[in-house]
Amino acid sequence: MPAVTIMPSGKTIEATEGSRLLDILMNSGETIQHKCDGKAECGSCHIFVQEGRKSVSRIQRPEHEKLDSIIGVGSKSRLACQVMLGNENISVEILGFSSGF
Numbered sequence: 476m477p478a479v480t481i482m483p484s485g486k487t488i489e490a491t492e493g494s495r496l497l498d499i500l501m502n503s504g505e506t507i508q509h510k511c512d513g514k515a516e517c518g519s520c521h522i523f524v525q526e527g528r529k530s531v532s533r534i535q536r537p538e539h540e541k542l543d544s545i546i547g548v549g550s551k552s553r554l555a556c557q558v559m560l561g562n563e564n565i566s567v568e569i570l571g572f573s574s575g576f
């Protein structure tokens with residue numbers, strides 16, 4: 476059962492393999508925007524996956540195209556609505572700004 480550590484709060488949540496990262500973050504009580512309700516269209520759920528990137532679902536074309544269009548993207552960037560957990564622990568950073576529109 477993978478655990479998700481959320482920065483900057485430091486909260487750790489036990490999760491289920493295959494679950495969607497956005498749902499985990501929302502259910503944890505963290506504030507994260509999701510203006511398009513998970514369709515990879517708004518970019519507002521942009522987060523950094525700091526650890527465990529190789530264990531989560533791979534970036535698909537819609538997410539890749541959206542990430543290409545937003546500012547502040549780096550090699551650790553993902554859209555939380557497009558990330559499905561693998562079987563390893565991950566650490567994510569919720570950004571203190573909305574990088575989508």
Ligand code: FES
Pocket residue numbers: 508509510511512513514515516517518519520521541554555556557
């Ligand atoms: S909720 Fe809009 S891109 Fe994730």
